[in-house]
Amino acid sequence: MVTKQFRGSLDEADLRRADSLGREIFSDIANKWALLIIEALGESTLRFSELRDEVEGVSHKMLTQNLRMLERNGLVERTVHPVVPPRVEYTLTEPGQALRVTIDGLCDWTHRYLGHIETSRHRFSV
Amino acid sequence: MVTKQFRGSLDEADLRRADSLGREIFSDIANKWALLIIEALGESTLRFSELRDEVEGVSHKMLTQNLRMLERNGLVERTVHPVVPPRVEYTLTEPGQALRVTIDGLCDWTHRYLGHIETSRHRFSV
């Protein structure tokens, strides 16, 4: 979404359009599976089954559903090799790569503050 | 969660514990409302009602629910002023501030690639 830092750089109509679109994108992406899939893809190209193994706990359904969404938003590219059995590969586009960098930041954050959070939870339940 | 970049820096038992906790945190945080609330708090201290106005579209219920979760994880601090009517203020802790920085990155990303995504969606629906 368009946060306060950007208001003023756009006219009213653009602002409204960007706001609702941005909100939509934000909802698409602020979702556990999408983030984990992007993180799993990283620099490499992976097949559907490899992704399913890599993103632990994801179901067949959620994987397809999120991959379609990411493809629609132009974050991953899907390549079908016309062979039997079918071979389908997924790779991050440039926007996808850029997003991955910020997700890496999220992972670093989680790692760094794991201890803080653990003790905070303990204190909270008292 | 503990991603590949960190494996090897921990022993087996720690790894499992960190993995499940990390996954939990990730699920807590990779959620639209949590991210928007943290972003709204920013540098400032806000009252419950101010937050509800700031985070557009959030319901009373979702706001309380997410604030409790963030408090439990030690990302926001809740201060109750014993006056009538009650005055409750929320502010980001240091871990919360650190997280906000990475969320800012997410917002920047959304802003930067809004155009890419819009055209990609259009192409996809053909």
Place this chain on the structure above:
DNA sequence: CGGTATCCTATGCGATACTG
């Protein structure tokens, strides 16, 4: 192997009402 469709449960989330 990768994808779609179906069914069913759990959860998200809004609306409303009640308390200190």
Place this chain on the structure above:
DNA sequence: CAGTATCGCATAGGATACCG
């Protein structure tokens, strides 16, 4: 003003089965 509790609908998401 801030919070809790309850109800009820809508969506998320697992399990399973079937198709190219």
